[in-house]
Amino acid sequence: MRAPIGLRIRNYRKIKGLSQASLAKSISISPSYLNLIEANKRDVGGKLLHLLAQELDVDLHDLTGESETRLINELREAFADPLLAAQNLSHEDAHLMVAQLPRMARALHTCYRGYLDASASASALANRLNADPLFSQLLHQMLSQITAIRSTAEILRDVPDMEQDLRTNFDNSVFEQSRSLTDVAHSLIAQFDKEVKQHHSSSPLREVNDLIIGENNYFPRLESAATKLRMEYGLKTPPTEDRLQHLLSDLQQNTDMKDPVAPFQNEQPGRGDTPENSYDKQNELPPAQATRRFQLTRKIVALKCGTILREMTNDPRLTSAEAKEIAIRALNSYCAGAILFPYHEFLKDAQRSMYDVDFLAQLYGGSFEQIAHRLVTLRAPDAHGIPFGFLRTDPSGFLTKQFPLPGLLMPNAGHACPLWVIYRSAQSPNQVMRQIVSFTDGSRYLFIAKTSIKRVETFNNTSVFSTVMLACNLMQADQTTYANSLRLDRPEHDTPVGPACNLCVRQQCAHRNTPTAATQLN
Amino acid sequence: MMASGSPDILIVEDEPAILTSLEFILQHAGWKTHSVTDGEAAIKSVQAGQPKIVVLDLMLPRRNGFEVLKVIRRQPATKELPVLILTAKGQQQDKQTARELGASDFITKPYANTDVVEAVANLIGQPPKAVPAP
Numbered sequence: 001m002r003a004p005i006g007l008r009i010r011n012y013r014k015i016k017g018l019s020q021a022s023l024a025k026s027i028s029i030s031p032s033y034l035n036l037i038e039a040n041k042r043d044v045g046g047k048l049l050h051l052l053a054q055e056l057d058v059d060l061h062d063l064t065g066e067s068e069t070r071l072i073n074e075l076r077e078a079f080a081d082p083l084l085a086a087q088n089l090s091h092e093d094a095h096l097m098v099a100q101l102p103r104m105a106r107a108l109h110t111c112y113r114g115y116l117d118a119s120a121s122a123s124a125l126a127n128r129l130n131a132d133p134l135f136s137q138l139l140h141q142m143l144s145q146i147t148a149i150r151s152t153a154e155i156l157r158d159v160p161d162m163e164q165d166l167r168t169n170f171d172n173s174v175f176e177q178s179r180s181l182t183d184v185a186h187s188l189i190a191q192f193d194k195e196v197k198q199h200h201s202s203s204p205l206r207e208v209n210d211l212i213i214g215e216n217n218y219f220p221r222l223e224s225a226a227t228k229l230r231m232e233y234g235l236k237t238p239p240t241e242d243r244l245q246h247l248l249s250d251l252q253q254n255t256d257m258k259d260p261v262a263p264f265q266n267e268q269p270g271r272g273d274t275p276e277n278s279y280d281k282q283n284e285l286p287p288a289q290a291t292r293r294f295q296l297t298r299k300i301v302a303l304k305c306g307t308i309l310r311e312m313t314n315d316p317r318l319t320s321a322e323a324k325e326i327a328i329r330a331l332n333s334y335c336a337g338a339i340l341f342p343y344h345e346f347l348k349d350a351q352r353s354m355y356d357v358d359f360l361a362q363l364y365g366g367s368f369e370q371i372a373h374r375l376v377t378l379r380a381p382d383a384h385g386i387p388f389g390f391l392r393t394d395p396s397g398f399l400t401k402q403f404p405l406p407g408l409l410m411p412n413a414g415h416a417c418p419l420w421v422i423y424r425s426a427q428s429p430n431q432v433m434r435q436i437v438s439f440t441d442g443s444r445y446l447f448i449a450k451t452s453i454k455r456v457e458t459f460n461n462t463s464v465f466s467t468v469m470l471a472c473n474l475m476q477a478d479q480t481t482y483a484n485s486l487r488l489d490r491p492e493h494d495t496p497v498g499p500a501c502n503l504c505v506r507q508q509c510a511h512r513n514t515p516t517a518a519t520q521l522n
Numbered sequence: 523m524m525a526s527g528s529p530d531i532l533i534v535e536d537e538p539a540i541l542t543s544l545e546f547i548l549q550h551a552g553w554k555t556h557s558v559t560d561g562e563a564a565i566k567s568v569q570a571g572q573p574k575i576v577v578l579d580l581m582l583p584r585r586n587g588f589e590v591l592k593v594i595r596r597q598p599a600t601k602e603l604p605v606l607i608l609t610a611k612g613q614q615q616d617k618q619t620a621r622e623l624g625a626s627d628f629i630t631k632p633y634a635n636t637d638v639v640e641a642v643a644n645l646i647g648q649p650p651k652a653v654p655a656p
Contacts, residue, residue: 140581143610147632148539154635155546166546173539387615406615442561442586475588475623489593491562491584 204323226338409499529556552651561585
């Protein structure tokens, strides 16, 4: 039930304060004819509709009802939200409100969008609180002090016949802990202020990271889509480049293909195009075979799963078009990985090989980075692998991609601790390097890093390389091949590290290059 | 701090104020306690003389609480030893990891003293001599 166009014309005329006669005169029709239009007894369109919109000073879409249709749909979405569900507002209510009180309807819609944005901000802040190492340490410190105060206060209350010396000690303890708690609380408030300011400039990439972190880097809908696509086209493991190329050509020729996404428009030249036309053959070598297969698969996903990718990025955590575009590319890559490395088969091989990334890379024809990335996504609740964190740096050491591991203190951006093996690895390309690290909170991790050359050096082109690092909790390290011959039970031999200099509390570290933001902790 | 005789409870906690109050409430409840402040010492203590229960913090220097728990569960002599986790790390992932590694019970800080005393009593099957009022 859309509001009839005549009713909309009448409403806008009344809002404007015009009589039928004056409006009819200004557009050179008779008042009786305008009356028939407003009563929906005559069609209106073309030049006359333009004239009416012009005289009523409204957008043409508002008169034709296109804007109304969008608004009605948006109000229906708002009415379905748990926030308004108790009001039992129906679809008809949305129609009625848009037809009779259009400005109120828009105001309600604006409020609802504001509410969604605020919820997304709160959610992003909550995610940040969980992931930020400094917050984590401050909160832990507060909880410890509150525990000591509460427990000691209960003792003082419940044990009246205590020796005076002991009572004095407990009294002093409460006093000292309370004072220290106040300092930590002030530090926390200062961090909150900083965090809120930073959030307003939150980058689209961060929003995408929040989305991925929120979903534990596991997307069952994409896993299902990948399985369906493999079955539909009989793709084997691993599919050959020729097979993928033919499949892509077939799909591109299919005129029924609807709504493909274009996830490659902002990528580097050569990425995402077919091997034949993606690089200048005279000056540049083609990408490695693993990369070509991955690119072809991404194009197939873009053509076949565009609607799914778009729907999945219609998420309140993604507040800008740029964030949605980045998310589409990330989810596209996820789906491509799920096609090339099918979940259950890959998990089984990963466990059998003790997560040997190079072995899996050869078995599946993937690159070290593709395999490492896929290992991070093995988080299905009913069949999961070891939880891994993932980091990638460019040749300058700048973090270009990360998937956090719960508990591991990782910087959100910039550079990580210079002692991490990810930086040493760049000095020895193509070799897997490993390291056991200890953080100041006593947590210990196994780091595995490898620097891969993505484009070999020629006379005209310098080589391009990136370093990928996987991290796992030391408790699970013995399930990996990388723990072989390492002394996991000798923490004194660990490398003492932090997340990054500005987040690290090791004041005396000889490798510190920037002051810590955590000075107030001490 | 060691009470006379072999301990009933090994307390592993690196925060001095919390350690002091834990020692007091558990001794006040009638049990003998022995305390250490890092993970390495905890493993040595468990191997040296088996307590009836280990009250274990997670964030510890020199091998964290998860590692200590894992070592305890791997040793045939201690694999059935009750381990009560007391920690400020109350995230679901930590609880799940503790469960998977074989923790007997999990209490999140800040706690009421009675919660700790009751959990210990349940796990060792021995009622306390005195229970602080809730």
